[in-house]
Amino acid sequence: xxxxxxxxxxxxxxxxxxxxxxxxxxxxxxxxxxxxxxxxxxxxxxxxxxxxxxxxxxxxxxxxxxxxxxxxxxxxxxxxxxxxxxxxxxxxxxxxxxxxxxxxxxxxxxxxxxxxxxxxxxxxxxxxxxxxxxxxxxxxxxxxxxxxxxxxxxxxxxxxxxxxxxxxxxxxxxxxxxxxxxxxxxxxxxxxxxxxxxxxxxxxxxxxxxxxxxxxxxxxxxxxxxxxxxxxxxxxxxxxxxxxxxxxxxxxxxxxxxxxxxxxxxxxxxxxxxxxxxxxx
Amino acid sequence: xxxxxxxxxxxxxxxxxxxxxxxxxxxxxxxxxxxxxxxxxxxxxxxxxxxxxxxxxxxxxxxxxxxxxxxxxxxxxxxxxxxxxxxxxxxxxxxxxxxxxxxxxxxxxxxxxxxxxxxxxxxxxxxxxxxxxxxxxxxxxxxxxxxxxxxxxxxxxxxxxxxxxxxxxxxxxxxxxxxxxxxxxxxxxxxxxxxxxxxxxxxxxxxxxxxxxxxxxxxxxxxxxxxxxxxxxxxxxxxxxxxxxxxxxxxxxxxxxxxxxxxxxxxxxxxxxxxxxxxxx
Numbered sequence: 001x002x003x004x005x006x007x008x009x010x011x012x013x014x015x016x017x018x019x020x021x022x023x024x025x026x027x028x029x030x031x032x033x034x035x036x037x038x039x040x041x042x043x044x045x046x047x048x049x050x051x052x053x054x055x056x057x058x059x060x061x062x063x064x065x066x067x068x069x070x071x072x073x074x075x076x077x078x079x080x081x082x083x084x085x086x087x088x089x090x091x092x093x094x095x096x097x098x099x100x101x102x103x104x105x106x107x108x109x110x111x112x113x114x115x116x117x118x119x120x121x122x123x124x125x126x127x128x129x130x131x132x133x134x135x136x137x138x139x140x141x142x143x144x145x146x147x148x149x150x151x152x153x154x155x156x157x158x159x160x161x162x163x164x165x166x167x168x169x170x171x172x173x174x175x176x177x178x179x180x181x182x183x184x185x186x187x188x189x190x191x192x193x194x195x196x197x198x199x200x201x202x203x204x205x206x207x208x209x210x211x212x213x214x215x216x217x218x219x220x221x222x223x224x225x226x227x228x229x230x231x232x233x234x235x236x237x238x239x240x241x242x243x244x245x246x247x248x249x250x251x252x253x254x255x256x257x258x259x260x261x262x263x264x265x266x267x268x269x270x271x272x273x274x275x276x277x278x279x280x281x
Numbered sequence: 282x283x284x285x286x287x288x289x290x291x292x293x294x295x296x297x298x299x300x301x302x303x304x305x306x307x308x309x310x311x312x313x314x315x316x317x318x319x320x321x322x323x324x325x326x327x328x329x330x331x332x333x334x335x336x337x338x339x340x341x342x343x344x345x346x347x348x349x350x351x352x353x354x355x356x357x358x359x360x361x362x363x364x365x366x367x368x369x370x371x372x373x374x375x376x377x378x379x380x381x382x383x384x385x386x387x388x389x390x391x392x393x394x395x396x397x398x399x400x401x402x403x404x405x406x407x408x409x410x411x412x413x414x415x416x417x418x419x420x421x422x423x424x425x426x427x428x429x430x431x432x433x434x435x436x437x438x439x440x441x442x443x444x445x446x447x448x449x450x451x452x453x454x455x456x457x458x459x460x461x462x463x464x465x466x467x468x469x470x471x472x473x474x475x476x477x478x479x480x481x482x483x484x485x486x487x488x489x490x491x492x493x494x495x496x497x498x499x500x501x502x503x504x505x506x507x508x509x510x511x512x513x514x515x516x517x518x519x520x521x522x523x524x525x526x527x528x529x530x531x532x533x534x535x536x537x538x539x540x541x542x543x544x545x546x547x548x549x550x551x552x553x554x555x556x557x558x559x560x561x562x
């Protein structure tokens with residue numbers, strides 16, 4: 001059962017926020033959907049957006065200016081929340097763990113393991129829910145994300161290439177193993193054994209699994225305050241080269257980590273995905 | 282003395298938020314400025330945006346997607362906060378009076394009269410502050426606004442045609458005299474004598490002063506929940522007709538009062554102003 005929380009006309013299409021009882025997370029989950037103008041019988045391709053730390057389903061849809069481009073291309077957008085919104089001990093003690101920081105993986109440590117199952121949610125459950133309620137063909141899907149988790153869009157795409165035909169990122173964490181944010185999250189959600197962490201590190205996944213899809217598109221602001229300590233695009237470039245995976249890494253002089261940066265370059269990412277998903281340009 | 286609160290590269294230009302000690306309001310005031318990519322010696326035309334109830338200088342710059350168009354046109358954007366942010370008795374008792382609800386006029390009633398002088402601030406002080414600190418020619422100015430106050434952009438432009446060469450609005454209150462929001466604000470800021478209110482009602486100003494500038498551009502969502510009680514575009518159309526003032530009133534089926542509506546049509550407003558301000562299309 002899907003509840004429509006809000007619905008607004010936007011660029012001739014409809015921007016909705018929905019809520020539903022998720023079986024993956026055992027909680028209510030919210031997500032946003034933008035459906036562009038379309039014919040009644042459409043089965044639209046879809047681009048998922050996975051947000052960064054502290055975000056909800058709302059940040060991207062109000063700040064990125066993506067609907068204009070999605071409307072022009074005839075592509076749907078789906079934006080899940082970044083974590084379950086339930087009360088667990090310690091879940092609000094820091095901005096980078098717990099609420100708003102699900103890191104797009106399935107936790108194995110208690111108490112998180114019962115609810116923080118964001119990988120299963122995004123990969124298995126959400127596409128079904130979306131396909132049931134909207135004129136969207138979730139087999140034609142791409143994924144983009146911002147910042148949080150070397151295992152955000154990049155690792156989900158590398159782990160589930162059957163689900164996502166194309167992938168791109170803004171200011172991604174290249175290696176969770178070598179990022180303080182990532183280390184904290186992996187230890188908390190997966191426990192102390194670092195072998196389990198490797199399954200959620202993009203540089204490891206690139207080297208071990210490769211990527212047969214189209215070039216991975218990444219934009220990185222060179223005035224991003226998290227660049228050197230948390231993000232490390234140099235590690236991403238190195239891993240892609242070792243794995244012979246085509247990577248387009250745009251270094252954007254003067255840009256920071258904000259949505260002003262994302263808005264400036266979102267059009268290129270959406271056009272990249274639309275071309276892969278077979279949308280006439 | 283201007284303090285830069287934040288600064289981000291955006292579409293090749295710079296989005297800043299500034300703070301300064303205002304002599305008009307006797308308080309610190311914030312405003313946002315977007316400066317598009319330009320040559321060193323530029324004197325850029327400017328479009329002011331006056332926000333609606335509860336907004337700050339931030340809503341428009343994060344939600345409207347205006348920088349993309351402003352960058353393409355070479356037009357600067359200036360967005361003041363909607364009221365002083367000081368403590369006055371009762372200023373937070375309701376969302377539609379006091380903090381976040383300055384209604385773009387100079388209050389005459391105590392205690393508001395000492396600080397709530399938003400008309401003087403926007404018309405006299407802000408252009409000077411902006412011209413001192415940025416490569417902006419404030420003599421080439423237009424003004425747009427959203428919702429609050431029949432005396433927002435429309436009444437400021439009608440009262441100060443020497444300051445604003447062009448004016449447009451999204452979902453404006455057409456007549457403060459006939460809007461519950463407007464009546465509450467006018468009584469609170471100007472006192473019980475309704476004769477003083479007439480100076481801040483757009484339908485009165487249109488009939489009494491007219492407008493010799495280019496057509497006034499208005500977009501109104503027809504699914505706007507405030508349409509019938511607060512906004513009354515029919516009164517605006519009637520007054521413009523009586524005053525023989527050219528008005529382009531676009532009724533947008535299905536659109537509501539949100540920034541999803543504004544973002545959908547902001548490009549047309551900016552292009553309208555840019556043409557008047559002499560920007561080559």
